[in-house]
Amino acid sequence: xxxxxxxxxxxxxxxxxxNVGSGDLEVFATPMMMAxxxxxxxxxxxxxxxxxxxxxxxxxxxxxxKPTGLGHTVTATAELISVEGRKLKxxxxxxxxxxxxxxxxHLRFIIDKSRFxxxxxxxx
Numbered sequence: 001x002x003x004x005x006x007x008x009x010x011x012x013x014x015x016x017x018x019n020v021g022s023g024d025l026e027v028f029a030t031p032m033m034m035a036x037x038x039x040x041x042x043x044x045x046x047x048x049x050x051x052x053x054x055x056x057x058x059x060x061x062x063x064x065x066k067p068t069g070l071g072h073t074v075t076a077t078a079e080l081i082s083v084e085g086r087k088l089k090x091x092x093x094x095x096x097x098x099x100x101x102x103x104x105x106h107l108r109f110i111i112d113k114s115r116f117x118x119x120x121x122x123x124x
Contacts, residue, residue, distance in 0.1 A: 002079060002080070002081075003044050003048075003080040004044065004078065004079045004080075005040045005041070005043045005044035005077070005078050006040055006075055006078075007040040007043060007075070007076050007078075008073055008074065008075040008076070009036060009073070009074055010071065010072070010073050010074075011028045011068055011069065011070050011071060011072050011073075011074060013070070015028055015032045016028065016029060017029040017030070020032060025067075026069070026070060027067040027068060027069060028067065028068035028069070028072070028074060028101075030062075030064045030102075033062070033064055033074065033076070033101065033102050036074060036076040036094060037060065037062065037076045037078060037092040037093075037094060037106060038057050038060060038106060038108075040076045040077055041055075041057075041078035041080075041088075041090045041092060041106050041108055042055055042057075042108065043078075044079075044080055044090070045080060045088060045108075049110065052112060052113055053110055053111065053113065054110075054111055054113050054116075055088065055108040055109060055110055055111065056108065056116070057106065057107070057108055058107040058108060059106070059107040060105070060106045060107070061105055061106075062092065062094075062104030062105075063102050064101065065100065065102060066096075066098070066099070066100070066101040067101075068101055072096045073097060074094055075095050076092065076093070076094045077092065077093050077094075077095075078090045078092050078106065079091045079092075086109050086110040086111070087108075088107065088108045088110065089105065089106075090105065090106040090108065091103075091105060092104055092106045
């Protein structure tokens with residue numbers, strides 16, 4: 001059972017390393033690439049979850065091998081490669097119009113939303 005999902009965005013000022021704080025250049029920021037990969041993984045399985053459940057990211061590792069500039073489209077693809085109980089493992093990659101810009105693996109965990117949020121304390 002192979003499941004894939006693709007998420008895309010056009011690189012805007014808010015996605016640049018110099019504006020995210022991950023660098024000082026006007027290029028697509030690595031944290032934004034990884035967030036797009038996580039988004040693709042989350043949406044890949046969202047329709048298959050029981051009512052009241054969601055997924056949360058547990059680990060992500062990725063290369064970022066090529067810069068992408070303002071105005072380009074970045075596409076991230078997540079492919080579900082294994083399921084072990086609540087643990088979901090994805091192969092992730094990101095590309096722009098010129099080809100691959102990064103790839104790696106991502107783990108997500110299925111959680112009960114209300115139980116998960118009950119563990120989050122509000123700051124007073």
